Amino acid sequence: MIRIKCPYCGERDHSEFTYGSDASIKYPALDAPESEWTQAIFFRENIRGMQKETWHHTNGCRLWLEVERSTITHEIKSVKACHPQIEKITKSKL
Amino acid sequence: MTRFNAWNVFKNGFTGQKNWDRQWRDPEPKKEYDIIVVGGGLHGLATAYYLAKNHNKKNIAVLEKGWIGGGNAGRNTTIVRSNYMMPGNHEFYEHSLKLWENLSHDLNYNVMFSQRAHVSLFHSPSARDDAARRYNIMRLHGTDGELWNLDTLKNNIPHLNYDNARFPILGAAVQKRAGNARHDSAVWGYARAADSLGVDILQNCKVTGVQRSQSNIESLETSRGTIKAKKVGFAVAGHTSVLWQMAGLGNLPIESHKLQAFVTESVKPLLDHVVVYGVGGAHFYISQSDKGSMVFGGDLDWYKSYAQRGNLPIVQDSAEAAMAIMPCLGRIRLLRHWAGVMDMSMDGSFFICKTPLSNLYLNAGWNYGGFKASPASGWYFADLIANEQPHKHVQNHNLERFEKGINIDERGAGPDPKLHG
Numbered sequence: 001m002i003r004i005k006c007p008y009c010g011e012r013d014h015s016e017f018t019y020g021s022d023a024s025i026k027y028p029a030l031d032a033p034e035s036e037w038t039q040a041i042f043f044r045e046n047i048r049g050m051q052k053e054t055w056h057h058t059n060g061c062r063l064w065l066e067v068e069r070s071t072i073t074h075e076i077k078s079v080k081a082c083h084p085q086i087e088k089i090t091k092s093k094l
Numbered sequence: 095m096t097r098f099n100a101w102n103v104f105k106n107g108f109t110g111q112k113n114w115d116r117q118w119r120d121p122e123p124k125k126e127y128d129i130i131v132v133g134g135g136l137h138g139l140a141t142a143y144y145l146a147k148n149h150n151k152k153n154i155a156v157l158e159k160g161w162i163g164g165g166n167a168g169r170n171t172t173i174v175r176s177n178y179m180m181p182g183n184h185e186f187y188e189h190s191l192k193l194w195e196n197l198s199h200d201l202n203y204n205v206m207f208s209q210r211a212h213v214s215l216f217h218s219p220s221a222r223d224d225a226a227r228r229y230n231i232m233r234l235h236g237t238d239g240e241l242w243n244l245d246t247l248k249n250n251i252p253h254l255n256y257d258n259a260r261f262p263i264l265g266a267a268v269q270k271r272a273g274n275a276r277h278d279s280a281v282w283g284y285a286r287a288a289d290s291l292g293v294d295i296l297q298n299c300k301v302t303g304v305q306r307s308q309s310n311i312e313s314l315e316t317s318r319g320t321i322k323a324k325k326v327g328f329a330v331a332g333h334t335s336v337l338w339q340m341a342g343l344g345n346l347p348i349e350s351h352k353l354q355a356f357v358t359e360s361v362k363p364l365l366d367h368v369v370v371y372g373v374g375g376a377h378f379y380i381s382q383s384d385k386g387s388m389v390f391g392g393d394l395d396w397y398k399s400y401a402q403r404g405n406l407p408i409v410q411d412s413a414e415a416a417m418a419i420m421p422c423l424g425r426i427r428l429l430r431h432w433a434g435v436m437d438m439s440m441d442g443s444f445f446i447c448k449t450p451l452s453n454l455y456l457n458a459g460w461n462y463g464g465f466k467a468s469p470a471s472g473w474y475f476a477d478l479i480a481n482e483q484p485h486k487h488v489q490n491h492n493l494e495r496f497e498k499g500i501n502i503d504e505r506g507a508g509p510d511p512k513l514h515g
Contacts, residue, residue, distance in 0.1 A: 001405060001406050001407065002397075002405070013407075014397070014405075014407075015407040018396075019396050019397035019398070019512065021510070022349075022398075034497060035497060038496050038497040039345065041440075041496075041509050042347040042440045042496040042497075042509055043344075043345035043346060043347055043496075044335075044345055044346065044347070044348065044349050044511075045335070045339075045345050046335035046345070046346065046348055046349050046350055046398070048333070048335070048336050048350075048400045051398070053397075053398065055397075071350070071398055071399050071400050071401070072399075072400050072401060073401070074399065074401060
């Protein structure tokens, strides 16, 4: 079991989360050529080592998180919210 | 090479079966080969065998970083079937099944292919309609397939959970020619047959670098020295992306995920079919090995990984699925479980294709289905390497299909590799 330190809920089993995908994908402009969209949607670096990826805390706060995790050892280096301004928003509500 | 036959087994009986030849040589790498296949699993060995046998090629090497059959060839649930419906896929897998049917004779090696039927349960009228559609498409293309109603199913497999299943069993879609084969035998059979046709099988020979010019590969750096090659085929499912990037070729439509399999202690004959159960999130397949162990598997571990070990939630899911359809397994003990690294492709279908480099060929993206595919995979990959032209059955199994919009998405799951289980 991987343990993921959700910045809002604390450290939880990975079975509470849903794995998303590679977090380093940048989508091109809407009118970009099809080859760029093909690369973004279908092609992956598929890193063997530390990679940035997204996880959804499905059975928790339901936020999307950006996790830095090794695809060899499953060791987690960092966890943060995907949305850059989510911290500001959640703090102001609290 | 001494052939296996009744007379030779009888003759060697006088000397305690101790005087058989080595099954394959352990040669030193040559400086140069005409064709190098990277990856000594079933696909790589089959490719080398068919290159030598069908295309009369000489001077071929298979490079394996560990020992042959030590990767996914030894990490699967040994199921062979051809219940595919997409154009390209059904011809390919049906050809594979036909090759399996004669493989023991062809290789002069018993691969213990047992056509015990693949029984895919359905649990709702809509699932039955879906199965009817798929199996009718198969029948229209000459593959066998039938639907069993509940009575037929009960007669054939009396001990499934017919009484109080959460999702009542309504019947099953069945392919009778499908079944199991012995994974090690297939590896050893292909290795022995390829070796006897002159293929060098180089074990403990890990590719550590790729020397290339702008348009082709010149040589491979390996843990046993630099080896030049006129043509190179990659057949290293699981680690394709790693090798691809070693050759400086960028990204692939592949993610590596791990898939677990499980083996229990041996019990008396209990199940003489392959039974598949899939409802909602669950996905489960089980058969009994010749040694009596129950061999079963479930879903991927749901996150990208190169680790060859599984996680606990999937152990639990698989155990729950086992109990849901075969409650009689409740007290059986698990002996081993393991995980293999899968090339999960973006549409769930494989790649046998040319690459941006003129003398490099790619065999990858086998998802869940690599074991059963291996004879046809070797067959068509050898054909591609020898003729430099993809056979019509695999003409769309290339890297360009995504941009062209001709994805071969058997499951209709979209561009998310983990969903193509």
